[in-house]
Every structure is written in structure tokens, then in C-alpha cells.
Amino acid sequence: MVKHVDAIIVGAGWAGSIMAKELTEAGLSVVMLERGSERTTPVEGAYPESIDELRGAIRKRLFQNLSQSTVTIRNTIDQTALPYRQLAAFLPGEGVGGAGLHWSGVHFRVAPEDLRLRSAVIERYGEKFIPEGMNLQDYGVSYEELEPFFDKAEKVFGTSGEAYRVQGKIVGNGNVFSSDRSDNFPLPAMKDTFSASVFRDAAKNAGYHPYSLPAANASRQYTNTYGCQMGPCNFCGYCSGYDCYLYSKASPNVNILPVLRQEPRFSLIPNAHVLRVDLDSTKTKATGITYLDTKTRKEHSLSADLIILGAFQFNNVHLMLVSGIGKPYDPVSNTGTVGRNFVYQTITSSRVWLPPSTYTNQFVGAGGAGVAIDDFNSMNFDHGPLGFVGGSPVWVNQAGVKPIAAALGAGGGGTPRWGSAYKDSLVNTYKHSLGIDAHGSNMAYRDVYLDLDPTWKDAYGQPLLRMTFTWKDNDIRMNQYVVSKIEPIARAMGATKMNLVHLNAGQPFDTRTYQTTHLGGGAIMGDNPQTSALNRYLQSWDVSNVFVIGSNAFPQGMGYNPTGMVAALAYWAAHHIRTTYLKSPGPLVKA
Amino acid sequence: MEPTLNAPRRRSVVKGLLGTTSFWLASGNARWSEALADEAAQPYRPIFFDIAEYQFLEAACERLFPADHNGPGAKTLGVAEFLDRQMQTPYARGENWYMSGPFEQGPANLGYQLPFVPKDLYRKGIAGVERYARQQYGKGFAALSALQQDEILTALEGGSVQLGDIPGRVFFEQLRTNTLEGAFADPLYGGNRGLGGWIMLGFPGARADFMDWVNQEGASYPIGPVSISGETA
Ligand SMILES: Cc1cc2nc3c(=O)[nH]c(=O)nc-3n(C[C@H](O)[C@H](O)[C@H](O)COP(=O)(O)OP(=O)(O)OC[C@H]3O[C@@H](n4cnc5c(N)ncnc54)[C@H](O)[C@@H]3O)c2cc1C
Ligand code: SF4
Numbered sequence: 001m002v003k004h005v006d007a008i009i010v011g012a013g014w015a016g017s018i019m020a021k022e023l024t025e026a027g028l029s030v031v032m033l034e035r036g037s038e039r040t041t042p043v044e045g046a047y048p049e050s051i052d053e054l055r056g057a058i059r060k061r062l063f064q065n066l067s068q069s070t071v072t073i074r075n076t077i078d079q080t081a082l083p084y085r086q087l088a089a090f091l092p093g094e095g096v097g098g099a100g101l102h103w104s105g106v107h108f109r110v111a112p113e114d115l116r117l118r119s120a121v122i123e124r125y126g127e128k129f130i131p132e133g134m135n136l137q138d139y140g141v142s143y144e145e146l147e148p149f150f151d152k153a154e155k156v157f158g159t160s161g162e163a164y165r166v167q168g169k170i171v172g173n174g175n176v177f178s179s180d181r182s183d184n185f186p187l188p189a190m191k192d193t194f195s196a197s198v199f200r201d202a203a204k205n206a207g208y209h210p211y212s213l214p215a216a217n218a219s220r221q222y223t224n225t226y227g228c229q230m231g232p233c234n235f236c237g238y239c240s241g242y243d244c245y246l247y248s249k250a251s252p253n254v255n256i257l258p259v260l261r262q263e264p265r266f267s268l269i270p271n272a273h274v275l276r277v278d279l280d281s282t283k284t285k286a287t288g289i290t291y292l293d294t295k296t297r298k299e300h301s302l303s304a305d306l307i308i309l310g311a312f313q314f315n316n317v318h319l320m321l322v323s324g325i326g327k328p329y330d331p332v333s334n335t336g337t338v339g340r341n342f343v344y345q346t347i348t349s350s351r352v353w354l355p356p357s358t359y360t361n362q363f364v365g366a367g368g369a370g371v372a373i374d375d376f377n378s379m380n381f382d383h384g385p386l387g388f389v390g391g392s393p394v395w396v397n398q399a400g401v402k403p404i405a406a407a408l409g410a411g412g413g414g415t416p417r418w419g420s421a422y423k424d425s426l427v428n429t430y431k432h433s434l435g436i437d438a439h440g441s442n443m444a445y446r447d448v449y450l451d452l453d454p455t456w457k458d459a460y461g462q463p464l465l466r467m468t469f470t471w472k473d474n475d476i477r478m479n480q481y482v483v484s485k486i487e488p489i490a491r492a493m494g495a496t497k498m499n500l501v502h503l504n505a506g507q508p509f510d511t512r513t514y515q516t517t518h519l520g521g522g523a524i525m526g527d528n529p530q531t532s533a534l535n536r537y538l539q540s541w542d543v544s545n546v547f548v549i550g551s552n553a554f555p556q557g558m559g560y561n562p563t564g565m566v567a568a569l570a571y572w573a574a575h576h577i578r579t580t581y582l583k584s585p586g587p588l589v590k591a
Numbered sequence: 592m593e594p595t596l597n598a599p600r601r602r603s604v605v606k607g608l609l610g611t612t613s614f615w616l617a618s619g620n621a622r623w624s625e626a627l628a629d630e631a632a633q634p635y636r637p638i639f640f641d642i643a644e645y646q647f648l649e650a651a652c653e654r655l656f657p658a659d660h661n662g663p664g665a666k667t668l669g670v671a672e673f674l675d676r677q678m679q680t681p682y683a684r685g686e687n688w689y690m691s692g693p694f695e696q697g698p699a700n701l702g703y704q705l706p707f708v709p710k711d712l713y714r715k716g717i718a719g720v721e722r723y724a725r726q727q728y729g730k731g732f733a734a735l736s737a738l739q740q741d742e743i744l745t746a747l748e749g750g751s752v753q754l755g756d757i758p759g760r761v762f763f764e765q766l767r768t769n770t771l772e773g774a775f776a777d778p779l780y781g782g783n784r785g786l787g788g789w790i791m792l793g794f795p796g797a798r799a800d801f802m803d804w805v806n807q808e809g810a811s812y813p814i815g816p817v818s819i820s821g822e823t824a
Contacts, residue, residue: 048819051797054776059682070689073701082701085689194806236799245799358809363794364801403775403794408768418655418744418767423791427661430792431811456691510700 005029008289008304010274010319012036013098014563015549015570016310017252018156021226021260022574023306026582029265031302033291035273035311036064036095041253044101045243053402057241062102064092068273068294069458071314075470075508077331077447083456083464089510090517091241092312096270097253099312099517100563104240104367104399105216105249107159108560109150109568111378112143112179114441117556120379121389129389131474135341135444136389137555140527140536141572143179149571151182153564154214157250158222158230160368161185161214175211177374187219190233190369195360195434199396200371202492208373213397214564215368216250226259237400239367249367271295275460277307277323277546286325286546292460305585306545306577310570313552317342317450317522318465326523326533326542331447331468337533337541339451341444341521342467343557346392346475346503348483352490353433353497360434362401370397376482377559378441388474392440392482392559394489406430413499436490438482438502439516442475442557450522469509476503518562520554525569527589535589537581538573544587547573635669635781639678639710643731644717648674650733651720652770654740662791663784665770673773673782674713683710707757709765716762719754720747777819786824789816 007023009016012034020032044050044062055061064070066087074081093099113120118136121129130136154161163184164174171184189212192200203210217239218230233248247254260266272291278301280287288303309316320326320338329340354360372395374380383389410426411417453466483502490498526532529541538553540546549570551562558565576588637645648671658664665671677683685708694706707715720743724732728739735743744763746752752759773782775789777797783789789796796816804812817823 047799048797051799052777052819054772054780058772058776060687065687066689067685067687075698075700080695080697082695082697082704083689083691084702086703087687088702191805194809197806234799235801235805237801238799354809359793359811360809361793361801361804361807361812364804364812403789403792404772406792407771407775417748419741420657420659420661423656423659423661427791430794455693459691508698508700511702512700 002288002301002303004303005031006304007306007308008033008302009308009310010289011098011309011311011315012096012252012268012270013093013310013312014100014252014567016098016308017256017260018567018570019308019310019549019574020266021256022571022578024260024263024265026578027265028306030267031304032266032268033272033274033289034096034268034270035294036270038270039096039101039243039253041243041245041247045245047245050243050245051236051238053404056238057402058404060087060091060241062093062095062241062243063087064094067459069460069464071465071467072453072456073467073469073511075468077468081453081466081468084511088512089515090519091514092517096257096268097251101243101251101253102241103563106368106397106561107154107157107214107216107250108564109178110143110146110558110560110565111177111374111380113379114556114558115139115141115143117389124379125384133446134389134474135446135531135555137341137444137524137526137531139525139555140532141525146568146572147182149568149575150564152225152571153567155186155225156255157216157567158187158218158224158255159185159214159216159250160187160190160219162189162212164211173211175374176209177377177380185214187222190215190217190219190366192371193235193364193369193398195362195398196369196371196396198354198434198493199436199489202489203371203373205492206488208375208489210371210373213368213370213372213395215366217366217368218248224255226256228255228258230254233366235364235366235369237363237365237402239365240399273460274311274319275299275322275462277309277319277325279324279543283324284543286543306547309546309548310550313519313522313550314450314465314467316548316550316552320523320533320548321452321465322462325540325546328451329449331449334446337529337531339449339522340531340533341524341555342448342450342469343444343521343554344442344469345516345518345557345559346440346442346471346479347437347515348479348501348503349435349437350483350486350501351429351433351435351499352493352495353429354494355496356428356432359431362398362406362430362434365398365400367399370395376485386477386481388478388481389443390441390475390478390556390559392438392479394436394438394482394486396434396436398434401430403430436486438479438486439559440475440479440482441559443472444521444556445472448472471503471507471509473505476505476507479503518551518557520551520557520562523548523552524555525553526555529591535587537576537588538569539588541587541591545585547577549573635672635675637671637675639675640713644713645671645675646733647717647721647731650740651744651766652773654737654744655767655770656774663787665774667784668774668787669782669784670770670773673776673780674769676781677769678710678713684708705757705761712757712762712765715757716754716765719757719759719762723752723754778822779819786816786818786822790824
């Protein structure tokens, strides 16, 4: 007998945990499966063992163990993709909490025009403005529709920030480009580190509009909507890549799971690697899932009425492909949707040196804290004469720079990477410099996509996912333009030296250096089943009892960090499952 | 009490701990940091590297990270000891790397594609550099002048030397990465002796509480470093 539950959730990150909470609230019995191990802050986050750079961010103890499964990567369609053998460019999560345990906590909403970027670009510049081969698409959902769910997520995450406009009234010094909010942030903004305060003043002097980054790091003690508690963040600097020892950084483990674990209708199975979603013979209905217990190496099946994939962007796409959910995308015939519009972000980090009497104390920091400008993000500036689509926020987000990372990154670009001269520059850079990022959008292209690799397999015998990805001219020029705007800010800071880093024409994506873990698309939402794998409720067009929650739904990579949007989409989908789908299961949108 | 009998016994316990995957991936023993700190206080005899390999490391790491006016170099910081200890961890066995074949070589930007884990890279890489040193200068690496050693390291970094089946540049990057780790990791791993690496950078180590130091208008942080085991400087 195969065990039956109302709903199965794959993945115990933010997406999975939010859906599990919502569906148990709706009265469903829920099983959440997680391929990695159990994780709780008293164990993985305990001080001082967690305050260990070698074991943490360098040996990467909290991230995905690639020996079991990875992806292959190539830049162009005519290359052989090769396995991503060592973690570098992106750091996927594994274990209960997913990447939500070790993220940084920059917690954005969305720039409203990014949700309808195709329409906005056409309205302003005409259809011809969109370059050949760019799959520019709208999400099929508006900011106004999502607003209640952004608000709900911020109150669960305990987000610190300063609003600009609430219910039509200007209330503070927040981001002037942001849209109306129904309510303020639950917590006041994080304090500016010294480097962020220098950036704030300089950006203002240069004529821009600085604002405090919204941070899911608690600026004060907080009890969230579910009754879960957070302590105040002390800017310990062991944030990005670490489990917060002070319960100050929002995570599924701290903000949702403590209440979910007490719910009798809910159970969590760790060390359960889901191999596939099982479909009936029509391939239009899922009957359950099959997973491997990674401890015993035994396969088990579970049956359910509703399946939620929350295994992270590319794992969701992988599960759809190996299960036969929807039609795989083929870039040559330009048909199919699963794997289409694979996107990332276009990011470069520049460096500014202040005089030797000034100490930037880069080890002080919090993952989500900082100061940003949106003057060159989204549609906030005139793209007409520039001829590219997209943009970047620019910010100082000092998350805590630790010595091994600083040492590995110092030197290069014509300066020594070892020896005494290298030590000089390392010491000077560590003590007196600060970083400024251009954290930009990344558009979708016909020949940038995901499919199954023909050669390499994971430890369970399944084909690896293959990424075909490189930087394209539109995004490179966007990055160059935005980085050129950093120079006046750096001058206003009193820079003694600057190293402005931008992408160069023709530069291929390099898997060896960290970008972000903000991968997107591949199973996108939209209003047309020919060009999107999911409808506007993140429901598979093809298998209506499967919902696929994550940044896989983004048609374009946006300048903002993705998790705030992922959380809002999860609450949005859950709302429509609860209010409509459960009453009458079936497609929520007619294909 | 025979200290010579005592020390090795303790060492083997800690070594066993370090070698387990669960130590690195999960939090196994609650007392591991104390055990490791104790271990760090003992004089060190290499376990993975033989004496000649260890001499190579002491010499090469010191050139990469020399003692100078900024502060101590790799030798004083115990980087070679750090490297030897790391060779007994899951990292050295490539346990977190995807190591399934086939191993095809491709453009550098698609990342590492060799069938070797760090242990192999060191064994083969050191032997290769020693061969190269004898060929070019007629002596082993450790016996060469600093200038000659720098010439070899420069050639490795530049990519013009092949060390058997390992590109010289790959070995160079492995050695540079682990050397810098040894200079700046918490001293419980055997390097960063006396917190010398952290003092050089003004890094406070495991303090991890900057409530009052979020913004002090560019003043230098006044408190010295502390390690996980509580060592201060
Ligand atoms: C270092 C770092 C810093 C970051 N900082 C930020 C930030 O500041 N702001 C921001 O917005 N975002 C940030 N991110 C990104 C953020 O972590 C992710 O967007 C977010 O956690 C994604 O949530 P998710 O639930 O979709 O996926 P995940 O958190 O990845 O959870 C998916 C879970 O599914 C599990 N899983 C996968 N496949 C299977 C399978 N077959 N069977 C069973 N389980 C499976 C995984 O093990 C994982 O635990 C950061 C990421 C990293 C790595
Ligand atoms: S910086 Fe703040 S939120 Fe981040 S880990 Fe430290 S205490 Fe937690």
C-alpha cells in the first residue's frame, strides 16, 4: 500500500515551508520531503563553532554537496557542457531550510514595471526596441495583485526597512522609485555601516536617491505573525553563507518551521531525495512522487492529490523534465516551455579606497544591510538613447568581509597575487576599502536554456541538468552603463583609488567565480501556454495538480534579489489554491 | 604521566574526528573546538606529507606569503602544518566535489575538470615541481635561492609549465588558495599561529558582536582578535 496524503511538498526551503504552512492551515495533511539533512540553529548555528570562516563559507558545509548531484554548464549551443564539479559561481542550498538558512537577507519586493517588462518597453520605445532573440515577457500578474502577499511575507520574515509611501502618503526617506505599500515595514531600517553611510552621502551629493536596503535581518527583537521570535542583529558579519547564531536572520528554520513542526497534519522527511513526480497514463495528472531514502538507499512512493515543487529554480526544472511534466523546450524549433527563459543576474563588484586614516572595518556587517540607489534600475531611467533593456540597483551591502575571502580575492588584474607586494595591497585593501555592486537584471534569450545532459549522471543514475548560458550584448552594455555611474559617487566619497569592474564585450560566463545564487526562469509563469510552463498561479499548464514555486517562474532576471518575490509568489499561489483550487481541483486558467 | 605517550593518543582521537565527513558537514562533537585547540598546542610532525614534501611546502608557502614589514609569513604562521592537517579531511578527498567521469577538458571558464582530488594534486604537483627545479637549476626547490624559487612560482602561475598530468597553473592555484587559508583560518586548524594573520589585517576573529561598532566614522576597531578556543592577542 502506497501511503496517501493530501499534499506533498518537495524541498524544505522558503518556497516549500511557506506552502506547507498555508496548506496545513487550510486543513490538508502535508508531507514535506527534503533531500538534505535536518538543520536547526541550536546545532548548526551554535556560537562559537558557527563563527568559523574555513568551515563555513570556504569549505561550504551548509551548501549543496555536489558529489551527489550537480549540473553541467556550457556557454553556447555548439559546445559540450561540462560538469560544475566545485561550488563557485552559485551556491545552492541543501538540508532543512534550504538556501534560506544561509542566505544574506536582502529582502526586496519587485519593481512593478519588471512584472510587465515587455509591455512597458513596447509602450515606451516600440516593439523594434527589443533585440532579435530576446524572449522578453510579462509575468501575467501585477504589483497591485501581489501587494498583500509582499506585505504578508515581510511580516513573517521580520523585515527591517524604511518605507517611502504607505497608502498614498509619503511617510519616510525610503526608495522614491518604490510603489505604494499597504503598510510600513514591520521593523525600522538597519543602521548604516560606516561604508554604507559614506555611500549614502556621496550618492546624494551626486544627485541620486539613496535608501536603506530592506533586510530580513531584525533591527530589533521581533515576534512574527506565526509567533516565532527573532533577536536583534548585532552585525556579527558571519551572515552570508552562515546560520545566524542570534536568530536575527529570517530563515524557514526560525520563522516558520518552529510552528509547523507542532502541527499534527504536517510531517517533514529529511534525507529524502525525490526522484520524480509520478503521472497517470494521460500525463495530465500527478498521482504522487517517488523518493530515495539517502540513508538506506531504498526507494519509496507516496501518493497525493496535490504536488508542490519547491526544490529551487533549477531543481524544479530538472524534476519536471525527468518526470515528463510539460513539453521540454527546444531552442532550434522554438517549441516547448520547460527549460525556456533560463536567466540569471548581471553583477559586477567595484572597489573604492578611502584615505589611510579611514578604516572601513569590513568585518562588521549584516547580510541584508546597506544603502542602495535605484536611479538606474528597471524602467527608472530613459533607455531610449541607450538601446538596452534592463538595469541595476547600485549599492554598498557590507555583509561582513572575512580574511580568507579577502585574501583569495586580493591582487590580480595586473597586480601581484602573492609575495610582499601582494601583502601590502591586501592589508591596505582590507583596512581602507569598500565594495560597491551593480546588481543587475539579465534578460532571456532563445538560445539560453535548460535541458537534460546527454552524458553525465547524478549519484542516483538520473541525467544531470544542462545549463546553456552566457552573457549577451544587451546585458553587458547595461552593466557597463550602470558601472560608469559609480565613478561620480566614488569621487564624492573622497576615493584615493578606484577599481571599477564591468563585463567586457564578448566575455563568456565564468563558472569559477561567485556571481550570486539568483538563478531564475526555466519554468516561467505567463498567460500563454506556448511560451510559459506555468500559468499566473504557478500551476503547470499541463499537469494541473502540480504547482511549481520558486524563481523558476521569473521570465527575466531582475535587478533585485529574488527571495522576497519568491515568497510573495508562494503566498499568492497558496491563496488561490486555498480559495479556488481546493473547492474545485483543475486548471485555474483555461489554456 | 608520560607526555610522549599522551600526546599521540590525543592526536589520533582528534585526527579521527577531523577525517570524518560529519565533522565538516554537521556539528558532531560539541567539544571539538577544544580538542582541536589542544591539538594545535603540540609540536607538529607531518602525517600526510613526507619530510621532503613538507620542506617544499615550507619553502614555497613562505615565498607566496613571506614574512615582511606587514607581519609574519607562512612559516611563522604554521601554514605547512595547516596543509598537512587539511590533507586528512574530506576536503582533501574531494568528498564535496562532483568526481564522476568522463573527464573531458574544456575552456578554463567552465571550471575544474581533472580527475584529481586535492590529495592527488599535492602528491603529483610537488613531485612535478621538484623534477622541474632539478631540471632547471640542478637542485630541489627548498635548496634554491628565494629568487630562483620565485622564478619557478612565476612560471607555474603563468601557465607555461606542465607537471606530469597536472597543469602547473592548477597546482599553483591550489597551493596559493590553501596557503592563504592557512594564514587566515582560525588557529584551531594549525595555521594563523598566535593569531598573526588576523593581527596583520586588524580582523577581530570570532568576536562577532559589533552592536556599538556599526558606524564609528572610520575609526579603527580597538579590540584585538579572539579565536574560537578563546585565545586572544
Ligand atoms: C550565500 C547566499 C546568499 C543569498 N542572499 C540572498 C539575499 O540576500 N536576498 C535574496 O533575495 N536571496 C538571496 N539568496 C538566494 C536565496 O537563498 C534563494 O532565493 C532562496 O533561498 C530560494 O528558496 P527556495 O525555497 O526556492 O529554494 P531553496 O532554499 O534552495 O530550497 C530548496 C530545497 O529543496 C531541496 N531539494 C532540491 N532537490 C530536491 C529533491 N530532488 N528532493 C528533495 N529535496 C530537494 C534542496 O535541498 C533545498 O533544501 C542567497 C543565496 C545564497 C546561497
Ligand atoms: S549579521 Fe546579524 S543577521 Fe547576520 S548572522 Fe550576524 S547577527 Fe545574524
